[in-house]
Amino acid sequence: MDTDQQPNPTLAADALRAIQDEWLWGWDPTPGIVSVWAEPDGRAFVWRRPPATGELVREDETFRPWVLLDRLDDLAHLGAGLAPAGAVTAASPEGVAAARFTYCELDGPGALRFLVTGPDGRELAAAVLKGAAGRLGRRVGHLRELGPHAALALPPEEQYLVATGRTYFRDLPFDRLRRLQFDLETTGLDPARDRIFMAAVRSAGATEVLEASGEGDAAERDLIRRLAARIRAEDPDVIENHNLQGFDLPFLDRRAQILGVPLALGRIGAPGLRRRAARRGTASGAGRVRFVVPGRELIDTLDAVLRYDFATRELPGHGLKAVARHLGLAGPEREIIRGDRIHHVFRTDPARVRRYASADVEEVEALAKVLGGPAFVLARMAPRRYERVADAGAATGVIDPLLVRAYLHAGMALPAHEEGDGTPHSGAALYLFATGVARRIVKADVASLYPSLMRAYRIGPARDRLGALLAMVDRLVEWRLAAKARGRAAPPGSADRYANEAMSSAMKLVVNSAYGYLAAGGALTRFADVHAANEVTRRGRETLGLICRELAGRGVTLLEADTDGVYFAVPEGWGEADERRVVAEVAALLPPLVQLEFEGRYAAMLSHEPKNYALLGYDGRLLLRGVAFRSSRAEPFGEAFLRRAVARLLAGDVAGVREAYLATASALVRHNLTARDVSSRVQLTKPPAEYVETRDRRREAAYEAMLASGLPPWSVGDRVRVYHAARGGLGVVVEPDEDGFDVDASDRRDYDVGYYLHLLRHTFAARLARAFAPRDFPVVFGEPDQPSLFDEPIEAVRTVLTPVEGLPGA
């Protein structure tokens, strides 16, 4: 370029954006990669479905394994075997001289500045370790032992993807992937003892159920063989199931081992499942494992569910059935069988179990598509295998690999992980302004507050010399807005709309985790910066304070505010137009990029504790939020009381609240409720022998109840309901199932009335305590037979809204 010439700003901006897009999406145009398997020896196997045909092709590639080091000293012993690669980078290994190993010093102040490549990753590691051992005067067995400040060595697939700039799924729609779902039905949860007796397999829109033709080893062995053969014949790119890594794969692996069946599930290599270390995965105990299969991506829908619920916090549980029902994926006739009954039912009614298993794989197929979109899009960006992107968090799983690739692509040295300087991280703002009952509620939403503040005030990691994180967040927001617009323009239900919605939620996920990336400890993310993170939260509190002051100044009553939004009550006589006007006025006062939006309006709210409240919609719908109002273990009678009482309360019917309380108390006293109504549901996770061993140290009610019940020993995973019986005992209710097995004395009513009256008042009624003045609480929730002379009549009791003392900032 002519240095005398003024740079063209538009051209420069376009070039910059092109580079930033390479940071996000890689730069190699190769389309349709569906799986990558690389070996440390520099071989990479790439399976692709070229968009034109969709037919699977395998391409055998080679790459130069590489490692990033903080020093070259350790390789001095190589002599002429190590040569500078000049302009050679990992991205362009051509030009490598005759030397077996080459190096290149990267620019900038980062500690990890020597990019060393070799013909074989193990040889490369061995050379480094030899030198390091000499320098340190001790044996060094693995690059990891040098510490993250001294060496960065990625798994072979990631070395390949970072070096080539390739990513998965370029130009490939989700529906072009060949996906297969399989689900095992077993006689129990313990693969050492229990057997596989059925496997449902779904592929290409068809479900097939495989069954063992008997109960012995031979029949199970044959079933496993047929399952593996079925998978190989379908040759899927992706294998999916719910808790695949936590149950089906470990169970299958173990049974195959015990029975001596080769498990050839991969597209290349020897039979047998391979493992990699991982945090989440198989059943309890040390040494958790993730299974991997060359050429196929193993997708556990449980990961997608956890990721989804992390953002929405709306799922009732994370089990397949609960999630499928919640998301409307379950059919109306969905066969349900309690887990510990499945094998029994199979013996008398195998058709039912076939329907059950078929529904499982069909729901998994739907669930994987509905919740798997973001991971599919993220795999187009990050230099990692699809299955790794799907099971990792966005910060360490996506942002960190993107930054590593960006730095190497730019020829910049990478900062090493660095511990913070001890500055504590100051958390998010959460204000509770008032508790009790309020009417005419408005929720205003602060959209993506933290990333907006990072962008508006250019708050990024201090050591990010490239400015890559902020640049990527900026570009992601642009991509997201464009995808949202395209999605809205596409016909509902179309592949185009699906793709754009997935794109939009993937971008949102990454953008929102940019702050988490800053705030994570230095041990976790490479560019973690507690000062930057604190600056974001400080601006966040400032902004939230401004929003609250400006709202309050316009005559509304603040109830609760956090970084997601603000709840407030408006004066009598205001309509929706007034509510929207106030929100718009305040929104106009905020820093650039920070958006405040009208999100919804409700007739009434019971504010109990931060993040724990009940809302009554203008359509009469009751919404309960927070653990205080919805707990999976809550006793049915208490849950029923709470719903009824809160509904009456928000409808303004205090007498109705008392009626609900009296009715429940009286039902308890008269034993109109069954033991089941007062019981709580628990799952037994320890085998009897283990509990007997530990019960001296730690008594647990559920197991004590089982031991006292005289029932036969339980199996791990059994679910029972336990309750407090009269005279201090414990009782067990075994749920009668649909087949009439286990017909139990479920009509028993020998529960401890005093205990449950106490629970009703102190646990359940207590959640409505903030709705009343302290002196009125006994009027609403007093014992029916002990009316105090000083109590006022129930008709005189009014609900209250009490300001919280000592408000910060407001």
Add this chain to the structure above:
DNA sequence: TCAATCCGGGG
């Protein structure tokens, strides 16, 4: 009231 421990999910 607090610290320690266990739990999720799968049959």
Add this chain to the structure above:
DNA sequence: GTGTACGGATTGA
């Protein structure tokens, strides 16, 4: 060649 989940419930002191 991972990511010291994480946030709630329960139990024992």
